[in-house]
Amino acid sequence: MDRIVRICEIEINGFKNVIHGSVELAGANDIKEVSLLGIYGQNGSGKTSIIEVIEFIQKLMMGMSLPDNTDKYINKEKKTCEIKVVFYVEYEEHKGKVQYIIRLDCVDESFEIAKEELSYKEWDGEKFETKRVIVASSNKDMFSYKPKCRFDALIK
Numbered sequence: 001m002d003r004i005v006r007i008c009e010i011e012i013n014g015f016k017n018v019i020h021g022s023v024e025l026a027g028a029n030d031i032k033e034v035s036l037l038g039i040y041g042q043n044g045s046g047k048t049s050i051i052e053v054i055e056f057i058q059k060l061m062m063g064m065s066l067p068d069n070t071d072k073y074i075n076k077e078k079k080t081c082e083i084k085v086v087f088y089v090e091y092e093e094h095k096g097k098v099q100y101i102i103r104l105d106c107v108d109e110s111f112e113i114a115k116e117e118l119s120y121k122e123w124d125g126e127k128f129e130t131k132r133v134i135v136a137s138s139n140k141d142m143f144s145y146k147p148k149c150r151f152d153a154l155i156k
Contacts, residue, residue: 010023010083012050014082015081016052061100070111074105095123099117100116
């Protein structure tokens with residue numbers, strides 16, 4: 001069976017010169033098919049930042065290492081950057097939204113991943129169920145899986 005994965009929302013805080021911005025693609029609050037033809041806006045409105053966020057998230061999801069100069073993406077005034085991407089996912093009889101959040105902090109001319117969270121909410125045919133956190137981590141603690149059965153399922 002075909003798998004469908006589409007970005008339906010991107011939110012960025014402290015990414016390069018964007019203090020706060022969000023892009024919600026048409027259909028993000030339902031499950032209709034959406035096609036993106038282009039991004040347009042005034043100069044300096046964050047179009048390039050959206051493309052760079054997509055490339056950045058793609059590298060993370062492909063398991064690639066972040067480049068050493070990743071700290072250039074972090075807003076110099078805020079010294080922190082948070083990215084949230086929501087994907088519509090369809091696989092077999094399951095339909096839902098997966099949300100990925102990552103926060104980077106600038107530390108001594110470098111960066112660290114301060115927080116990561118992956119959550120999911122399933123479409124029940126009429127509405128999306130309550131969001132369930134699958135995995136979460138922060139620089140204060142190691143990965144935590146909620147509930148533990150999610151860890152067991154992930155390991156299998």
